[in-house]
Amino acid sequence: MTINDAPREESASPPRHSSDRIPVAGPWITELEERYVAEAARNAWYSNANIWHERFERAFAERVNRRFAMALPSCTSAIHLTLAALGIGPGDEVIVPELTWIATAAPVTYVGATPVFCDIDSANWCISPQSAEQRITPRTRAIIAVDLYGSMPDMDALRELTERHNIALIEDAAEAVGSRFRNQPAGSFGDASVFSFHGSKTLTTGEGGILVTNDEALFTRAATLRDHGRKPGDTMFFNHEVAFKYKMSAMQAAMGLAQTERLNELVTRKREIFSWYRERLAGCDAITLNPELQHTFNSYWMVTAIFDRATQRTSSTLMPALDACGIDTRPFFHPLSSLPAYSAHPQTHSARRENPIAYDLAPRGINLPTHLRMTEDDVHRVCNALQPLAT
């Protein structure tokens, strides 16, 4: 794959992606990111080792209306740390939606607890509060809600549900930076929210993640756990417990700050790419694109097409057909309970019946190219390949 060099000057549009293949995801990096990262490489040492982390964490916390933010190596580590800081462990259960990346659920196993899979809501593709409620037992300690592909779950219902049962609500906003629910930003819901800055995400630091919260006690506990059990500010290298080491580098934080300053531009571009697809596929009744319900603002991390049952198309036939046209796609997430990774899980045999919407939707969906350097012509090329398959 060949990619044009980024231009030296700041530009309102990304440099065109010159390859014949259309990749599914990828960032938009400008001179601002290059400058901040170079500055960090020069000056983020000695007494300045943490200045870029502090700037990035402050800017990001402000964007998502949170008091505290902690930059981390990944979203996976952010979820692990959140569960550990909440004291969730062996014997506990944590409810997660069936349709999400496995990173939402895997950290539940890291802390020795059990993930419990619930269904999604067909209207917004996110966790169904009704289905989650049916999975609550005396062992349930938390619900992890996922803002799938930039869509938002019914946060009002989830807040009411978790408060009524006195369990934690964790928002996995890895895919939704810039989205909003009732005008509140993704990342502002529940006891804590987490984001991913992986290279495929809308805002990237290459690899990275962040934990945001308004809960000072939770934040302080996470700060100890992420630094080998040292209390924040400890200068005696005195470890109170065996814990973890989770921190991003100053160069990554510098890139994160530049991307945060450009967040509106990044989200505007994602929405523009979605609007090109929506216009072009408007007459195509057999394809449903990402939902954007009333009171919701979708940042459309990944444009996703669900094929009508009547077409009998599935991701395993659609993906090779598009691949042959030079178009990279991804399958909609598989129901977690259907994966070999969970073949010994208690719900392996019951989940298809318990979570019918997830099992119905997943095989019929694919993620279309939504990388940040796409042109309208690229979108037309994808749609030209897609439309004959939608009959």
Ligand SMILES: *Cc1c(COP(=O)(O)O)cnc(C)c1O
């Ligand atoms: C990308 C993603 C993650 C994991 O992010 P990493 O930074 O790769 O650990 C977690 N949850 C969801 C929903 C994701 O899409």
